[in-house]
Amino acid sequence: MRFLPAWRSAWLSLSLVLCLALSGLMADPAHAGEAAPLAANPEQEARMMAIASELRCLVCQNQTIADSHAGLAIDLRQQIREQLQQGKNEQQIRDYMTARYGNFILYRPPVENNTLLLWFGPGLLAVGGLGFLWWNLRRRARMAPDAFDPDTPDAPDTPDQA
Numbered sequence: 001m002r003f004l005p006a007w008r009s010a011w012l013s014l015s016l017v018l019c020l021a022l023s024g025l026m027a028d029p030a031h032a033g034e035a036a037p038l039a040a041n042p043e044q045e046a047r048m049m050a051i052a053s054e055l056r057c058l059v060c061q062n063q064t065i066a067d068s069h070a071g072l073a074i075d076l077r078q079q080i081r082e083q084l085q086q087g088k089n090e091q092q093i094r095d096y097m098t099a100r101y102g103n104f105i106l107y108r109p110p111v112e113n114n115t116l117l118l119w120f121g122p123g124l125l126a127v128g129g130l131g132f133l134w135w136n137l138r139r140r141a142r143m144a145p146d147a148f149d150p151d152t153p154d155a156p157d158t159p160d161q162a
Helices: 006-026 042-052 071-085 090-101 113-141
Strands: none
Touching: 042 071, 042 090, 071 090
16 A cells, blocks of 8 residues: 655645635525514414414415415514404404405415306316216126227238248
8 A cells, every 4th residue: 555745645634624614614604594573472373373374375385374484474474463463353364365465365265256166176077087987887888798808919020921
């Protein structure tokens, strides 16, 4: 095994230490975020979370405002806190959010003309699929048994078989 001269070994060690130090300086330092302000009243905080759990995050769209960590969701939770402090009830807060952001913010939108497909579409698709399955099975039951014989294999495609 070949060993490096002392000066070269020291140079490599120094280079390694400098590279590690530079990479440590270049790394983005972690910044602690400010804690979300909580209501002074735990009961009011529980009411806020109950309302927020019924509203959709407009950024994430698959999470509630209560579950989301998006900036908009944090702002909306703060708006709910402020409205609860003003004495508004849950329905008034939902009405305010719906007026501002539309029915999309509600996880359970009302049954209206423009949401009929949302409410009844899955049921209609299931009934249609079951109807098609029933029709297809009845049609196959009326077919002759020889319609279900396995296919015969194709003849080989060799040109010089005569």
